[in-house]
Amino acid sequence: MNVQLFIPCFVDQLFPETGFNMVKVLEKLGCNVSYNSNQTCCGQPAFNAGYRDECRSVATKFVKDFQVYDYIVAPSGSCTGFVRNYYSKLFDNSATHNEVKLLRKHMFEFTEFLTQVLGVTDIGATLNGVATYHDACGALRECGIKEGPRQLLSKVKGLELREVADCEVCCGFGGTFSVKFEAISIGMGEQKVLNAIESGAEYLISTDLSCLMHLDGYIRKHGLSIKTMHIADVLASGW
Missing domain, CATH: 3.40.50.11810 (Rossmann fold)
Known part of the structure; x- marks a missing residue:
């Protein structure tokens, strides 16, 4: 099973060992794990602060960075929830709408992926x-x-x-x-x-x-x- 990692800002900057441990667990369970080093933020901080246009710019990059049909797994319910629940609002009636729909379908929080997708x-x-x-x-x-x-x-x-x-x-x-x-x-x-x-x-x-x-x-x-x-x-x- 192919898995792409999304590493949130907190993990990347302050707790990188959690990202490595997530890879350790996923690989033990037989997953083929990849990481796109071009990825940045999902845009949630800007969105929550009211900067919708700035958030949309960051979110557009996020969509481009994850333009595949693999599972996307993140060690964060907050970031996962933001992509699932608010990207549709950011990109409603846009050319990116269908890409966002696929992205939301394939994104999972780490424990959710283990229990609901892998059944472990x-x-x-x-x-x-x-x-x-x-x-x-x-x-x-x-x-x-x-x-x-x-x-x-x-x-x-x-x-x-x-x-x-x-x-x-x-x-x-x-x-x-x-x-x-x-x-x-x-x-x-x-x-x-x-x-x-x-x-x-x-x-x-x-x-x-x-x-x-x-x-x-x-x-x-x-x-x-x-x-x-x-x-x-x-x-x-x-x-």
Whole structure:
């Protein structure tokens, strides 16, 4: 099965090891993985800030960079959800409409691809400890992803998965929201972290590194022992 990687800005600039771990997992499952080094952003930051024309320019490049019929897999529900749900609005009644339609059909978030396309839940990973899973807004609300990540984590040897209070509540990052409404954003992140700690979790796991970066900032500032991990890093552990 041919898979093209889309590596979001956060992963490319700050957490490249997550991208490599995603490749490690996909290749273990027999996928032929390729990466177009010309790719850039999907355009979501500009769109959310109200810069629709600028977003359309970036999105047009994205469509050109992925003009194939392979699966496109990204370690981000946020970026995947944006392409699926908003590209049709950006390119409505345009010459790019049919290309966008195919693109949206072939794009998947990483855990969604594993569970729904490959039909795999046990990667053979091992991680000893207690963890909780954070439902990132992009994955849960934009892509409808909820059970897949939990199924994958339940098969990780040595890992005890615990649900926490308000696991579906936003962590407070929200892109530019965290800049415009800093105090509210920090308060939301604090509650998310404290809920995780109260459960006894040693790891706070999610599909989106934007959420995890925000939460890890609070954790580091207050010297807390809980660790954040992207689910691709978890699934690549122990083998």
